[in-house]
Amino acid sequence: MKERKRIVVTGMGTINAVAGNVADFKQALQDGICGIGPLDLFDTREFRTKNGGQIKDFSPRDYIPSQYSLKRMSRADQLSFSAVLEALRDAGLYPLPMELQEEMGVAIGGGSGGLFEAENFYGNLLNKGASRSRFSALSSIYCASSADRIASSFGLAGPKTTFMTACSAGGTALGYARDLIVSNHASIMLAGGVEPMCRITYAAFNALQSVEPDVCRPFDRDRAGLSLGEAAAIMVLEPLGEALARGAKIYAEILGYGISCDSFHMTAPDEKASGAVRSMQAALKDADLSLDDIDYINAHGTATPVNDLTETKAIKEVFGRRAYKIPVSSTKSMHAHTLGAAGALEGIVSVLALQNGFIPPTINYSKQDPQCDLDYVTEGARKANLRAVLSNSFAFGGNNTTVIFGKYSERGARNG
Amino acid sequence: MVEKSKWDMKKRVVVSGLGMVTPLGVGKDEFCQRLFGGECGIGEIKAFDTKDFTSHLGAEVTNFSPRDFISVKNLRRMDKISPMAVAAARLALEDAKIQVTVENRDRIGIILGTAFGATDVTLQFAENLLAQGPAAVNPILVPNTVMNAPAGHASIELGFRGVNTTVTHYAVSAEIAISYAAAEIRRGTADFILAGGVDILSKFYYESLARFHALSPAGGGTEGSMPFDETRNGFVAGEGCGIVCLESMESVKQRGSDYYCEIKGFGLGSSICGPTQWPRESAGVEKAVTRALKNSEVTAAEIDAVYAAANGGKDLDAAEAQAYEKLFTENRNKPSITAIKGALGESFSGGGLRACALALSIKEKLLPPTVGLIKPAFPLKYVISEQRKVNIKNALLSGISFGGTYACLVFSGRGD
Numbered sequence: 001m002k003e004r005k006r007i008v009v010t011g012m013g014t015i016n017a018v019a020g021n022v023a024d025f026k027q028a029l030q031d032g033i034c035g036i037g038p039l040d041l042f043d044t045r046e047f048r049t050k051n052g053g054q055i056k057d058f059s060p061r062d063y064i065p066s067q068y069s070l071k072r073m074s075r076a077d078q079l080s081f082s083a084v085l086e087a088l089r090d091a092g093l094y095p096l097p098m099e100l101q102e103e104m105g106v107a108i109g110g111g112s113g114g115l116f117e118a119e120n121f122y123g124n125l126l127n128k129g130a131s132r133s134r135f136s137a138l139s140s141i142y143c144a145s146s147a148d149r150i151a152s153s154f155g156l157a158g159p160k161t162t163f164m165t166a167c168s169a170g171g172t173a174l175g176y177a178r179d180l181i182v183s184n185h186a187s188i189m190l191a192g193g194v195e196p197m198c199r200i201t202y203a204a205f206n207a208l209q210s211v212e213p214d215v216c217r218p219f220d221r222d223r224a225g226l227s228l229g230e231a232a233a234i235m236v237l238e239p240l241g242e243a244l245a246r247g248a249k250i251y252a253e254i255l256g257y258g259i260s261c262d263s264f265h266m267t268a269p270d271e272k273a274s275g276a277v278r279s280m281q282a283a284l285k286d287a288d289l290s291l292d293d294i295d296y297i298n299a300h301g302t303a304t305p306v307n308d309l310t311e312t313k314a315i316k317e318v319f320g321r322r323a324y325k326i327p328v329s330s331t332k333s334m335h336a337h338t339l340g341a342a343g344a345l346e347g348i349v350s351v352l353a354l355q356n357g358f359i360p361p362t363i364n365y366s367k368q369d370p371q372c373d374l375d376y377v378t379e380g381a382r383k384a385n386l387r388a389v390l391s392n393s394f395a396f397g398g399n400n401t402t403v404i405f406g407k408y409s410e411r412g413a414r415n416g
Numbered sequence: 417m418v419e420k421s422k423w424d425m426k427k428r429v430v431v432s433g434l435g436m437v438t439p440l441g442v443g444k445d446e447f448c449q450r451l452f453g454g455e456c457g458i459g460e461i462k463a464f465d466t467k468d469f470t471s472h473l474g475a476e477v478t479n480f481s482p483r484d485f486i487s488v489k490n491l492r493r494m495d496k497i498s499p500m501a502v503a504a505a506r507l508a509l510e511d512a513k514i515q516v517t518v519e520n521r522d523r524i525g526i527i528l529g530t531a532f533g534a535t536d537v538t539l540q541f542a543e544n545l546l547a548q549g550p551a552a553v554n555p556i557l558v559p560n561t562v563m564n565a566p567a568g569h570a571s572i573e574l575g576f577r578g579v580n581t582t583v584t585h586y587a588v589s590a591e592i593a594i595s596y597a598a599a600e601i602r603r604g605t606a607d608f609i610l611a612g613g614v615d616i617l618s619k620f621y622y623e624s625l626a627r628f629h630a631l632s633p634a635g636g637g638t639e640g641s642m643p644f645d646e647t648r649n650g651f652v653a654g655e656g657c658g659i660v661c662l663e664s665m666e667s668v669k670q671r672g673s674d675y676y677c678e679i680k681g682f683g684l685g686s687s688i689c690g691p692t693q694w695p696r697e698s699a700g701v702e703k704a705v706t707r708a709l710k711n712s713e714v715t716a717a718e719i720d721a722v723y724a725a726a727n728g729g730k731d732l733d734a735a736e737a738q739a740y741e742k743l744f745t746e747n748r749n750k751p752s753i754t755a756i757k758g759a760l761g762e763s764f765s766g767g768g769l770r771a772c773a774l775a776l777s778i779k780e781k782l783l784p785p786t787v788g789l790i791k792p793a794f795p796l797k798y799v800i801s802e803q804r805k806v807n808i809k810n811a812l813l814s815g816i817s818f819g820g821t822y823a824c825l826v827f828s829g830r831g832d
Contacts, residue, residue, distance in 0.1 A: 004423060044655030046549045072691065088787035098440065105686070110584065122542040130468070135627035139691045142532065144585045146821040148465060151686040159684035160821050161592045164533070164563035164584040172581055179599060183425055185684055185711070193660065198537075203545050207555040259605070263571040266493065278522060282605060396559060397568030399580050 005176045008408060009251040010243050011082035011091025011236030012348050016335045017053030017062070017229050029331060029360040030381045036215040036227045041116075043201045045388045047206055048099025049146025049213040053336025054197050055079070068153055072140055073113035079232035080194035082152070087190065088154075091236040092248060096154050103364060105158030105186040106150050107177040108308055109169030109193030110143025116198035117141070118176070126278025143340070146194055158186040162342070167300075168259075168393040169193055170233065171343025171401035175257030177237050192234035193344035201339070202228055202244050208267060216303035216337070218330035218362050219312070219376045221369035226302040229336025233344035235351075240408075252351045255406040257290065263400030269310045269394060276300075276314035279400035280390065284318075287390060287404040291319050294404070295358050296384065298346050298391040300354060301330020302337050311392065312372045327384070329377040335365040343371040343393035343401055350389040354407045359384050420605040428706045429676040431795040431827070432668050433661030434772045435504035435610075439475040439654060439760055443507055448776050452803050455806040456759050456787045458572045458641055458652050464619040471631040473639050474617055475654030475761030478568070483573035496682075497534045500657040501614040502573045504768075508610050509574065512661040513673050516655035525579030525606040526567045526586025526598040528659075529589030531764030533563035536618035562760070566614050578606040587725070588614050590767030591815030591823035595682035596663050598825075607667055610773070610786045612659035615764025625653055628692060634730060641762075643726035643735050643755035644798060651727035654761025658768030660775060674776035680714060680810070680826040686768025688723035689820025694732040704822035705812060712826035714810045716743050719751045720828075721783055721811040723774045726755040728788065732816060737794035752806050754799040758788035767815050778808045778829045 012022045017035030019025035028035075035053045044050040060070055063082035070078065084106075088094040096104075121137040139145070144162040150159045157181055163169040170193025177191030205211045205228055212225035243250055260282060262275035265293045269275070298312055310328075310410070316323045331349050338345050353359060358381050365378040395401075436443065439457025450457075462467075482499035485506050491499065505526060509516065516524060537560045544553050559565060564582040571580055579600055583593045591615025597611035607613040625631050633639040634650035641652040645832040668675045685707060687700030695701070705789050710718060712762055722740065724732040733755075744750050758775055760766060777783050783799045783806050792798055815823040 044550065046552075060469055075502065085451045105684070119542065119546070123546050124541065126543055126546055130623055130627070135624055138624055138628075142584065142586070144531075144819065145691060147585070148689070148691055148821070150822060151688075152688045155688055156686050159701070160686040161583055161585045161588075161684075164530075164582050165580075166562050166564055176596065180684075182423075182601060183602075185682075185707070200545060203550045203553050204541065204561065206550055207553045207559055210553075259525075259581060260522070261568075261571045261577050263521070263575060263577040263580075266565065266568055268821045278577065286603075286605075321712060395564070396562055397564040397580075397582075398571060399564055399568070399582075406697070 002412045005076055005182045006240040006253055007181050007219050007237050007242050007350055010234050010248040011065050011087040012240055013086030014231060014345060014348050015055055015079055015082050015233035016345060018335050026356060029349060029352060030358055032361045032363045032380055033183045034215060034334055041197050049206060049211045051215060051227060052197060053227055055230055074140040074145060075116045075196040076113050076194045077140055077149050079196060080108060081149060083232035083234040084150050087234040087236050095369060096257045100188055101155045101157060103158045103187035105180060106112060106147045106156060106160050106190040108147045108162050109173040109340045109344055110162045111195040112198050112201045113143030114145060115143035115200045116196050119199055150190065165340055165395050165399040166397060167339050167395035168399045168401040169340040172392040174344060174347050174403055179252045180225050181237060181239055183272055188236055188238040191237055193341035194232040195230050195341040196340040197230035200229050200314045203262045210375040212303060215364050216333060217302040217364045218301035218333050219308045219366050219372045220345050221367040223303040223305060223308060225304050227336040229338045231335060231338040231341040235349050250408045253406045253408050255404045256283050256287025257401060257403040258286055260400045264398055267396050269306055271310060273310045273314035273317060275398055275400045276311055276394055277317050279402040282317045283402035283404050291322055293388045294390050294402045295386040296389045297326055297328040297351060298350050298389060299328050299330045300394045301332055302390040309371055312374055315374060323374060326384060327359045327377045328374045329360055329362040331360050346391045347403055350391045350405045354386050354389055354405055357383060359387050360406055418523055425602055427602045428665035429601045429662055429666050429679045430665050430756060431506040431660045431679065431775045432663050432673060432675040433528055434775055434779050435507030435511060436658045436769055436772050437477055437480050437500040438506050438656040438769055439477055442480050444511060450568050451759060451773060452782055452784045454473055454785045454787060454802060458761055460587055463617060469623060469626045471626050471639060475652060476617060477655055486573055494569055495534050495537050496612055497616045498566045498569040501528060502570045504657040504659040505610050508659045508661040514608055514688055520578050521751060523578050524576035524605040526570055526610040527581050527593045528567040529583045529593035529765045530563050531584060531586045531589045531615050532621060534560050535621040536739040537561050539620045542710045553703040560589050561720055579628045581608060585817060585821055586819055587764045587817035588815040588821050588823040591599050591825060594771055595633050595823055598679045601662050601664055608660050608661060608663045614657035615763045615765045617653055622653055635764055640788055641728045641758050643758045644737060644794060645789050646791040646793045648728040648733060651729050651762035654763035654766065656763050656769055658772040677778040678828045679709060680828045681712030682825040683711055685822040687820040692818055694729050694818045695735045696731045698738035699828040700820060700822050701816060702743055704824045705743055706737055708824040708826050714826055716744050718810050719812055720808045721806055722751050722753045723770045723813045724753055724755040725814045725816040727757040736816060737796055748797025750797045752783050752799050752804055753796050756784055756788045758786045771813055774811055774813050774827050777826060780803055
């Protein structure tokens with residue numbers, strides 16, 4: 001069998017609660033900045049909790065040049081579009097050369113889509129009735145809207161799709177996009193995820209009592225739930241050969257990914273951790289790596305009591321005694337849980353860690369949980385030469401995705 | 417420790433089981449008999465009042481009893497959409513003669529497409545929130561507001577724990593899901609993957625479509641689904657779930673079981689299009705078909721049949737017909753074209769049902785008529801008023817969506 005095509009990351013773009021671009025995001029991760037605080041996007045007075053990881057003072061025109069119409073773009077559309085522009089610029093592909101458009105595609109992990117705007121629509125429908133509601137507001141309510149906007153604006157003629165597996169969608173989009181390039185269905189892909197903050201989603205997580213009123217404290221003994229966040233995170237993926245040929249900057253390589261299902265409960269993880277174990281194992285198998293090759297784990301680490309315990313168990317089951325030697329951190333303590341964007345945003349975290357040789361910390365941590373006894377990098381960012389990073393995303397519906405990124409080196413990333 | 421991955425791009429993928437919940441019956445026998453017999457699944461909507469709307473027809477699923485397929489305990493946690501998916505998944509596994517066991521459950525997965533998910537539950541949740549505030553919202557509703565709920569419920573009810581993901585890209589959700597599943601079988605991540613699509617009619621969804629002037633009779637005339645017809649005036653909304661079971665040729669032979677057809681390959685693409693507009697030009701369709709043929713190593717002249725995406729929409733049908741006129745100029749015996757949305761309406765993720773129907777066509781050597789087509793608007797070789805006997809060696813399943821997204825698959829016969 002022929003050697004599988006190697007797929008590398010050549011551009012990245014993000015906007016999230018701690019940073020409006022990748023360079024600032026790297027700095028924030030190294031400094032351990034917390035982006036979680038009081039929300040002002042909507043009125044939180046009636047809510048039990050008031051905090052979240054909101055992108056403050058987001059003004060789309062600061063990111064999106066005037067030649068692109070913002071008409072009927074949802075917040076999710078605007079955020080993802082902003083991240084795409086940064087990723088293309090970063091990859092040296094803006095303006096996008098005509099010859100690349102033909103086989104360039106886009107895969108987005110979606111979440112709340114246009115629900116932030118839809119709330120006004122729903123309110124109007126409820127109070128004034130259908131005949132006095134503007135149904136055109138619905139044109140960007142569904143999360144597929146973001147990918148459509150991106151493809152149409154840049155004239156992309158390649159594959160286009162949207163994943164909707166809640167908190168693992170962004171990771172799945174990255175893996176799927178890599179596969180499309182490996183199997184020659186696309187020559188270059190924009191892949192990532194987007195999640196806008198909105199009252200409906202905030203209310204849903206509040207109803208499930210999984211939201212922490214203060215700031216989330218992953219792996220801490222007193223952790224009491226997650227902090228909801230919002231973000232867009234996009235990567236440019238292309239084959240190594242093409243990237244080298246055009247002299248592109250190479251951030252890292254996507255070595256593999258795995259998907260599994262708990263088949264246990266819609267909103268609670270399987271306490272035996274079997275689903276999480278299997279998704280990590282599937283990713284390792286796809287990446288053709290041994291347990292010793294993983295130098296850092298970017299945990300799902302939502303800070304709900306059950307997730308962090310389950311994930312810790314799963315890491316121990318997969319890595320055995322080596323689990324205690326691998327730094328594990330949850331950067332959700334900084335940028336909050338960005339649901340549909342999480343897998344992609346934490347993909348960017350993983351790539352930045354590999355490229356710049358550091359391990360981002362778990363912040364907001366103070367009390368050790370005897371059952372969560374791994375190295376959670378709680379004393380601030382750490383310098384480290386990393387060969388491969390494993391990033392977990394686990395979701396409602398029991399959908400788990402793990403993506404593994406490798407440091408790019410000319411001789412090959414496999415054996416570092 | 418970690419097994420090596422076995423990615424084989426040339427692995428032959430077959431359809432070995434079919435499951436469906438449709439306006440023309442539940443399960444393949446009833447569906448097959450009624451669809452191929454030229455019955456129409458469209459009638460006056462019964463589930464809700466349409467007197468305030470300009471459209472009154474729909475393709476509703478009736479005579480479906482979820483309790484025949486789902487345990488009472490799990491059914492209590494489901495809404496309207498999930499039982500259809502769970503039942504179709506169960507039927508597909510049974511049809512393929514696969515029993516989920518402790519040994520094989522981690523190698524069985526599901527990749528499901530849904531365009532809109534549980535629109536009814538999301539609206540109910542939003543109404544609840546808007547009318548009574550965050551403290552009054554019902555947490556029980558939350559798990560079903562996410563689009564990955566049907567696949568999650570299917571995995572819990574049926575006990576399989578492999579690859580599990582949900583794709584949402586409007587009218588090509590199911591085609592993309594099936595293409596991804598075929599790719600996953602080739603990547604070796606699962607032995608069996610259930611793939612298809614599910615969408616439901618709700619009053620809100622129906623009204624939204626009506627207000628977008630998407631439904632027949634947009635612009636006047638008689639209401640009805642009339643694909644490729646001169647008098648077509650928009651689509652009729654439908655609902656249902658169609659799921660195919662995919663596995664490798666090696667696997668189906670090894671377990672001594674039968675199969676319907678092979679999935680040779682697929683092609684994906686995009687074109688520039690407004691957010692809610694159907695394509696007006698044929699280039700996008702041509703591109704996706706050409707890519708699918710290339711990926712399948714099949715020429716246009718070798719295509720005997722086409723399951724069209726046409727739904728009676730002015731623009732969609734014209735763009736699709738034009739593409740076939742251009743693509744099949746070389747075929748002396750041009751392919752027979754059928755559009756079963758004439759009988760089943762437009763259910764957006766109806767690509768799952770069309771995949772099931774095409775698999776049956778290949779096995780039975782029979783094409784169903786295009787119900788509603790009387791006066792063809794374009795010069796193609798349609799299957800019009802009655803079923804046609806055709807020995808299908810290769811057929812196209814064409815997926816086209818508003819927003820400019822395309823997914824075409826090539827299904828091939830067994831060569832007997």
